[in-house]
Amino acid sequence: MATDLVAQVPGGAAPAATAAPPSPPGRRRFRGILLAAAFLLPNLVLLGVFTYRPLLDNIRLSFTSWNISSPTAEYIGFDNYVEWFTSSASHTVLWNTIIFTGVAVIGSMVLGLALALLLDRKLFGRNAVRSMVFAPFVVAGAAVGVAFQFVFDPTFGLVQDLLGRIGVDAPAFYQDPEWALFMVTVTYIWKNLGYTFVIYLAALQGRRAELDEAAEIDAASTWTKFRKVTWPQLRPATFFLLITVLLNSFQVFDIIHTMTRGGPLGNGTTTMVYQVYQETFVNQRAGFGATVATIMFVILLIVTLVQVRIMERGQER
Incomplete structure (x- = not known):
């Protein structure tokens, strides 16, 4: 039977299998949309239920006078917003937030970069030091606050002891708002x-080695090498840290609650x-409270959009 079939084909070769016709472009596109929807839809549902719906509810509640234990909320329009923007206490809170966030962002980034530059070198015990530097980040903020209460304690704290050794009185950390x-x-x-520190260290270890070698061949100074070679390669990491550290610093609660309860003198450390x-x-x-949260959201949204726009302009250059 097989010999007869081969004999019917010119040249004695077996007939090639017929290839299946390609599916129409419209059907392939529809299948791609279904596949993308299958992956995205569960995430979008979770975002809608646990992020966007509470956000919209918060904005709605900001126009009401509501006791959290009451089953009803009274609509009062923009009265909460007028009260917040005209209150001197709110001005103090806003100023505290700006000072705390600005100093925290700049301080942690500058010190983190300095430590990353130091520990990127071949030093004895650098891995142990890297672990020690990163360890506080994974500790709960409440635990860190309790530990530093003893550091700044005016009676037997570490700061009081060190300043006492050189004849300087310790500041009134728990009485003076500043x-x-x-x-x-x-x-x-x-x-x-x-x-x-970890983000900058990863960026330093991922930089192009040939650029460092070229700078060494040209006998560039340490500052010139950092400014012309190292820093441009750290800009993406810097923009990333600016956004994430600012968002995290803006929302710090546990350390303030543990150490000062928002005081002293009412709003001394209230953000x-x-x-x-x-x-x-x-x-x-x-x-x-929903009004303050809504104002926070708007501020963070504007700051984030500005930072993203600046980052995009930097990449275009």
Whole structure:
């Protein structure tokens, strides 16, 4: 039978199998859309339920006067916003937020970069030091706050002991609002330093070695090498850290709550995120707390969009 079939084909060769016709472009495109939807839809549902819906509810509640334990909320329009923008306490809270966030972002990034440049070299025990620098970042903020309460304690704290050895009185960290804000800021920088350090260290280890070799051949100074060769390669990491560290610093709650409860003198270390907690759960003004949270969202959204735009312009150049 097989011999007869071969004999019927010219040249005695077996007939080639017929290839299946390609599917139409429209059908392939539809299959791609279905596949993308299958992967994206569960994530979009989770985002909608747990992110966007609470955000919209928060914005709605910001126009009401609502006690968190009450089943009903009274619509009052923009009264909460007018109260926040005209209150002197809110101005203090906003200023505290700007100072705390700005110093925390700049301080943790500068120190993180300095440590990354130092520990990127071949030094004895550098792996152990890297672990020690990163360790505070994974410790709970409440635990760090409790530990630093003993560091800044005016009676037997580490700072008081060190200053006493050189004949200097320790500042009133828990009575003076400015020193209290300094205290919580330093504590947060110490905790967050490991994060900026690791990101910068990864960026340094991923830079192009041939550029460093060219700078050495040209006998460039250390500062020139950093400014002309190293720093341009660190810009993507720097923009990433600017966004993430700013967002994280803007929302610090645990360290402030553990160390100062937002004080001294009422609002000495109260930031906007801590004001949300105070108004919602302490003062039982959930509507006003939602107003502060909404203003926070708008501020963070604007700052993030500006940072992204600056980053895009830097890449275009």
